[in-house]
Structure formats: C-alpha cells, structure tokens
Amino acid sequence: MAEQHTGSILVTGGAGYIGSHTVQALLNTGAEVVVVDNLATGHRAAVPSTIPFYQVDIADDRAIRQIVAEHKVEAVIHFAARSLVGESVAQPDVYFLENTAKTIQFVSNLLASHVKQIVFSSTAAVYGIPQTSPIAEVAEQKPINPYGASKLMIEQAFTWLEQAYGLRWIALRYSNAAGAALDGSIGEHHEPETHLIPLVLQAAMGLREAAQIFGTDYNTPDGTSIRDYVHVVDLAEAHVLAVAALQKGLASGAYNVGTGTGYSVRQIIETVKCVTGVDFPVTETVRRAGDPDELVAQADKIKADLGWEAKYSDLPTMIASAWDWHLRHPYGYRSKAEALR
Numbered sequence: 449m450a451e452q453h454t455g456s457i458l459v460t461g462g463a464g465y466i467g468s469h470t471v472q473a474l475l476n477t478g479a480e481v482v483v484v485d486n487l488a489t490g491h492r493a494a495v496p497s498t499i500p501f502y503q504v505d506i507a508d509d510r511a512i513r514q515i516v517a518e519h520k521v522e523a524v525i526h527f528a529a530r531s532l533v534g535e536s537v538a539q540p541d542v543y544f545l546e547n548t549a550k551t552i553q554f555v556s557n558l559l560a561s562h563v564k565q566i567v568f569s570s571t572a573a574v575y576g577i578p579q580t581s582p583i584a585e586v587a588e589q590k591p592i593n594p595y596g597a598s599k600l601m602i603e604q605a606f607t608w609l610e611q612a613y614g615l616r617w618i619a620l621r622y623s624n625a626a627g628a629a630l631d632g633s634i635g636e637h638h639e640p641e642t643h644l645i646p647l648v649l650q651a652a653m654g655l656r657e658a659a660q661i662f663g664t665d666y667n668t669p670d671g672t673s674i675r676d677y678v679h680v681v682d683l684a685e686a687h688v689l690a691v692a693a694l695q696k697g698l699a700s701g702a703y704n705v706g707t708g709t710g711y712s713v714r715q716i717i718e719t720v721k722c723v724t725g726v727d728f729p730v731t732e733t734v735r736r737a738g739d740p741d742e743l744v745a746q747a748d749k750i751k752a753d754l755g756w757e758a759k760y761s762d763l764p765t766m767i768a769s770a771w772d773w774h775l776r777h778p779y780g781y782r783s784k785a786e787a788l789r
C-alpha cells in the first residue's frame with residue numbers, strides 16, 4: 449500500500465533481524481526511512497547504504513532530538529531492545545535499563561519533539577504461562593521472565609502517556625520470528641546465536657556438532673516446548689500496516705501477530721531434517737530458565753483491524769527461506785575470515 453508521507457519514519461533497531469526486514473518493507477511502499485541503531489546486536493550491512501543511518505543509542509537525548517528534527521520524523525517503529533529470555537533471567541537489571549528505562553527516555557524525547565505515533569515491538573512473552581491457547585490479547589498478562597516484564601511495563605506506560613500527552617501507539621506482541629528475505633538479501637544473524645531455528649540449521653550445515661533440545665519434560669504432547677513461529681516478512685508487513693493505521697487515526701492498542709499454530713522443538717528439528725535433506729545429531733539437555741511450555745497467539749484482532757494475514761508463515765516455507773539465507777551466508781554478515789578471526 450503506497451502511503452503519501454510528508455515526513456520520515458524512524459526505525460530504531462533497524463539494523464537488527466526484524467528491523468532490517470521492516471526497513472525493506474517500508475522502502476517498498478515508498479516511505480522515507482531513517483534508521484537509528486547502536487549496533488549492539490545489529491549489522492550495518494543489513495541496512496541499505498542509500499538511506500540515512502545513525503549509529504546512536506536510543507538514550508542519546510541530543511542525537512535523537514536532532515535526528516527527529518532533521519528528518520521531520522512523523523512516526524516511529526521501535527525495535528531497539530535486548531530480546532533474549534534466558535539472558536534476561538540472568539541479568540534482569542540490564543533488561544529493565546535497556547528495554548524499559550531507555551524506551552521511556554526515548555519516548556520523552558519524541559514527545560518533546562511533537563512525535564506522537566509509535567509502533568512498539570512487544571512480545572508473546574508478556575502472557576507468561578497462558579491459561580488458554582491460542583492466546584487472545586485480553587488474556588491475563590503475567591510475564592514469567594524479566595524480558596516479558598520489561599516489555600509489558602512499556603505497554604502499561606503507553607496508556608498513561610496517551611492520557612497525558614496524546615501519544616498514539618500500537619504494541620505488536622509477536623511470537624517467534626523465523627525465516628529470511630525472500631530474495632535472500634538479508635536474514636538472521638545474532639552473535640552468539642541463541643534462537644532455535646538458526647541453531648538447528650547450523651547443525652545441518654555442520655557448523656555445530658548437534659542440535660540441542662532444552663527440556664523434554666514440558667507439559668506438551670512430545671515433552672518439548674511449543675512456539676508459534678511467524679515469517680519475518682509477514683512480521684515486517686504487520687509493522688507497515690500498523691504505522692499506516694496510526695497515521696490514518698486508528699485507536700491505540702495491543703495486537704498479537706502469530707499464526708494460531710504451534711510447533712514443538714522436536715517438530716522444528718524434524719522439519720529442518722526434511723527440508724534440508726540432512727540428518728544430524730540431536731542431544732537432549734535441561735530446560736532453559738524462563739521458558740513457558742507453550743506460546744501460541746490468536747491473531748484474529750490484527751486480521752480484522754489491520755487486514756494483516758500470514759502469507760509465508762507455514763513451517764516448511766519459513767525453514768526453506770532461512771536455509772537459503774544460511775547457505776548463501778554461512779557466516780551471516782561477516783566474511784569467513786572475520787568469523788574465524
């Protein structure tokens with residue numbers, strides 16, 4: 449959908465996995481895009497060299513205000529955050545600082561600069577251990593890890609900031625992002641990698657000795673944890689639709705982005721073996737701290753209000769596109785020499 453914008457859309461965390469795919473999707477609509485990323489976990493090469501890029505922290509007051517003014521920013525998509533469940537359990541202070549405190553500081557600067565529209569990367573982790581599945585947005589939000597709590601606090605703050613200053617916001621609570629750009633140009637590269645699908649693919653490529661299953665005693669049919677995987681290109685489209693909806697005046701709120709179907713760790717491993725045609729060793733080990741049994745999102749609300757639909761989020765398509773990216777870029781955005789250094 450080609451929207452006519454007078455100003456720019458600022459994407460924080462635009463050099464990261466989901467952010468870079470969203471930047472690509474925004475550019476395809478003809479939007480003016482400016483990226484702010486401190487490159488803590490992102491990659492300069494994931495952002496086109498043709499658009500403005502600032503290696504800046506979201507908590508850098510002066511820089512943020514200058515960028516917003518210079519590029520006439522009218523709306524923000526805010527991805528910049530720490531996002532690892534296990535790390536958040538070990539270092540909760542880092543998560544409340546990086547995700548919660550810095551976001552409030554950042555939003556204060558936006559408001560001071562008269563920017564009042566924000567799409568926020570929330571997470572299915574806000575629900576904790578859901579009482580029903582698939583989870584609807586109205587379900588109780590009771591995170592069981594600091595990561596989920598750090599994001600829920602922002603959603604809660606938004607309602608007060610809206611009341612006081614007229615901030616308009618959409619929080620997208622998504623499940624596990626997977627896959628890569630359909631043209632193979634960008635994909636997932638985290639260091640160290642902790643996410644299930646890229647780790648299993650690395651085992652299929654022989655870059656790891658084995659795929660690991662963290663916990664076989666979950667309350668699920670095969671004993672391994674279940675997640676709702678959504679293609680990163682579908683997620684990017686959800687952000688494009690959300691920012692357009694805010695610009696057209698849609699009311700603030702939280703939306704799940706998912707498929708309504710969950711897959712267990714064992715199912716992921718079996719599908720990787722099937723799609724890649726490679727057999728590889730699998731080891732079973734203990735649970736990772738902070739992981740719930742099952743997270744599967746009901747996405748009826750985003751379909752109804754924003755017209756979003758998952759186009760590429762069936763498991764074989766997601767794994768095939770991630771496999772393609774990994775084969776083309778075995779060391780992600782780095783060269784082999786850099787990776788082995």
Ligand SMILES: NC(=O)c1ccc[n+]([C@@H]2O[C@H](COP(=O)([O-])OP(=O)(O)OC[C@H]3O[C@@H](n4cnc5c(N)ncnc54)[C@H](O)[C@@H]3O)[C@@H](O)[C@H]2O)c1
Nearest residue numbers: 461464465466486487488489490505506528529531569625
């Ligand atoms: N990957 C998932 O499955 C998933 C699921 C639900 C929600 N999310 C959320 O989506 C967002 C993006 O996740 P991702 O997987 O793309 O992560 P990512 O680590 O690839 O991207 C995050 C980006 O933010 C940047 N960043 C971090 N802190 C910053 C700061 N203080 N200032 C400026 N830049 C900063 C990083 O350098 C990185 O480029 C996060 O907010 C995450 O919590 C991710």
Ligand SMILES: O=c1ccn([C@@H]2O[C@H](COP(=O)(O)OP(=O)(O)O[C@H]3O[C@H](CO)[C@@H](O)[C@H](O)[C@H]3O)[C@@H](O)[C@H]2O)c(=O)[nH]1
Nearest residue numbers: 531533571572623624642643644647660661662673713736
């Ligand atoms: O080698 C591995 C890696 C992971 N897992 C398990 O696989 C599942 C998925 O793990 P992972 O890919 O690390 O994603 P999550 O921890 O579910 O978190 C992702 O999905 C959340 C939403 O559900 C987001 O909020 C987070 O930012 C994002 O990292 C979890 O049960 C893990 O315990 C394994 O069994 N073996």
